[in-house]
Amino acid sequence: MQNTILVIRFLFFLYGFMLIGSYIVLGIISVIESIEYMKKNSFVNYNKILSSNISPSISIIAPAYNESLNIIENVRSLLSCHYANYDVIIVNDGSKDDSLEKLIEAYNLVKVDFLINEQIPTQPIRDGIYKSTNPAFEKLIVVDKENGGKADALNMGLNISTNKYVACIDVDCLLIEDALLKLIKPFLETTDTKVIAAGGVIRIANSCIIKQGKLIDVNLPKNMMVQGQILEYLRAFLLGRMAWSRLNGLLVISGAFGLFDKKIAIEVGGYDIHTVGEDMEIIVRMRRYMEELEDKPKYKVAYIPDPLCWTEAPDNYKTFISQRNRWTRGTIETLRKHRKIGLNRKYGAMGLLSYPYWFLFERLAPIVEILGLLYFGLLVFFGKVRWDYTIAFILVAYLFTVLFSIIAIISEELTYHQYKKKGTGLKMVIISFTEPFIIHPFILYSAVMGNIDYYFNKKKKWGAMTRKGMSNTQTKN
């Protein structure tokens, strides 16, 4: 019995040690990569590509479901991108509201005869495909189809697009004007490696001032939950994904905004409609496809630290829990579906590094944490707690979290310095101290519920995500 307890303690200790170690390594690599990126791009002239008609063609695919509230402004924002050669495909995924009618009216749309090369099976067209009679909106294509979910709508966009690259985005996200320019660069600048997909940093737009689809002023929201998410995003994007990109082990490009090589996205069969984590799943499948090719071409999933896309984060616990529950189920589904990759040398860094990392520190983390808490509860119950140990280890974990968060803030300051206003720095530091109590318990709860729903409530799909909208206003968070 004594030995078993010792082994359990050792395993918990080892897990914690490995987790902290991996964060330190990833943090260091991220900082190096960010500095390199900033150096490389400090004198890039994007204007030449911006106006070039020989730049590669891109389709922005934006699925919309009951987005009537903001759809006009959101589409206007997408049509204002600074890039010469692109179109915007809005896929109205069987909306029950008046999204389509609003679009028809605002953009002078008329139904057109359109031949679709149905390379990926999707739900059928409902009302038709529309284009504008107004030359100012010639880039816009609106597809009205039967409801099939986000992945199905994106697949319809892949079928419709005639361009070389596709940017898949959430219609309610705000793209910065040169987002396409910046994200296409990794595809065009490499000469010995094929870039199959690329993503950038997603930032939280709550409380920011947005007018006519443009970000005017960046503010830190007052809502503590949103504040915590801002910090969480900074950590994940600036200190996590940058490193995975450097290690060529990135397994996810945020569904909010990512750019893909359309040919490969179609060859792998498009988005999986049976998962709620379609953004991660398609990247893993595309990577797997590349690894399984006979000639083993050099490829990469690129990632850039530019804040290209601003999104609205949940500002209440109910929506937050629903979102994180879905993320957990998406991760479990993808890792389970592609379990063949894990520790398989055939898949290189993805099999030996990324997959095990995701499995150990993303998939298992909430389970280990819950087990740890239960074990601690038992120790308390039996009066076996060594409080000096307990306090010391909790303090180490807490201080490390705070330290890591502040490094993420510094990284943001050194790169894009978006939160410029006086006093914001202090607020961010305070958030670093409070965030582990405000957000983390709910993340843990959502993850546990996500596990339970995955195994015992298979019918559960996306869950509601109520949005207040970002256009023309400053949200009150």
Add this chain to the structure above:
Amino acid sequence: MVVFNYFIELFEKSDLIIEFVWFLIAMLLFLVITIIIYLKYLRSTLRRNEKSKNKLEKEFETAIITYLYAGDPDSKEISSDQLLIIEGLKKGTSKSYRKDILIATMLKLGYEISGEMAESIDKLYIQTGLKEYSLSKLKNKKWNLIAEGIRELTLFEVKEVQHLVKEHLNHPKSEVRSEMQLYLVNLFHFKGLDFLNEIKTPISEWDQIQLLEVLQLYKTQEISDISSWLKSSNESVVFFSLKLAKIYNQYGVKEELIALLQHPNVNVRVEAIHIISHLDIIEAKNELKTNFNTLDLEEQIAFFAMIEETYELADKPFILDNILNPNFEIKYSALKILKELSLDEFNSFKDLSLDPQFIKIINFVESN
């Protein structure tokens, strides 16, 4: 004090491991405090730098504008007022940080004005010793400074140092090579493309687009002979030359273009078909038609795109062979062409297949 003593006592009684963890806590606490102070310093510095940069920019802007209007319009000599400003600017830019701001300000103003005024700014760049500053960057070990130096020389059109810039033709960093290429093309236009004869490293698609955009600023249609570049062993040079052939309608290189249909890289072959189609080089059509079944799918698709532009009655048997081609795009092209060549025959094929894709295409072609 009681609490403090309690902790000291606890620490003295603790195991080695707990002593280590407490040491770690102290370290982390120290790091957290240090890093918070650093964050405060960083934010203040960034704000201060931004303010001082804006102030300097305004000062330099005023000085440059005064310089521009202080000259004697009847004389090419520098006026005494201008000399004073030059001296002032030299003194005010002893540090490289200030020099960089002055250069940025000059460039900003340079974009807003043209003609003699713009030339005056280029002169001021030399008179203030900034040319030497940019040249010194070329000798730096840091690649980003070399690239920056070349960029400045490009923007201020310093032509006479091309031999120094060209030394970086095959620099290991692509950013430096890119700036070198832009320098040559910006200042020497098509003549600057001579580097394509010597370059060993690949030119990225990004750089190719930038170079083509620079070239298109100059309205000339007379370009260098691209035939040797189309035969280059550097594939990126071949791709770049294909783009040149298309933009500048280089019909004169048709032999080289036809030869590229045998290139080992399928992407080169596909691109060659697109250019051949664009230039309407009919001679290649029969060869492609004869070898159609041996071509890669992408070549076949590109060839059908070509046929859509060049079809004639004699192509009908070939088109008929492909109306049931398994590829969607080829099938669609073939049916479209068939409808144009012979509506009767197109109608007679309506019931040829029960394949839903075929029916969808034929219905679409019929109604459009």
